[in-house]
Amino acid sequence: MNMARKNKASRGKGGAAARVAEIAGKLPEEELRTLLQFSEFLLAQVPDAEAADAPLPEPKPLPRPAEESVIKAMRRLSETYFMLDRGPLLNETSALMAQHVMQGRKAAEVIDDLEAVFLAQYERVRSSK
Secondary structure, eight states: OOHHHHHHHTSOHHHHHHHHHHHHHHSOHHHHHHHHHHHHHHHHHSOOHHHHHSOOOOOOOOOOOSSOOHHHHHHHHHHHTTTSOSHHHHHHHHHHHHHHHHHOOOHHHHHHHHHHHHHHHHHHHHHHO
């Protein structure tokens, strides 16, 4: 980037927005679509302040079938607690699933613990809002 362009782009949000608009006006249609896609990607990475202030949705409880596999329980709990980020749950849920698969722990016991893990994570997120 030459110095004149760098100075224009570094004049704050307004200057950068004007520069992006200037560049967009000079691009052929195909490259303009690429710029739009990239801009939308970047926008999706920015935390939404309104969404952060929104109340946490209530879980949508789904009945637990009498005979349920651990995998199906994970699907049911993921649907019930749709609002939770799966990342923080991964370590605990993986360990519980491993206990079932590798150590032969009963599915019903593992599912009870999975339900407790999801509920505890929901309560942590809810109390932090």
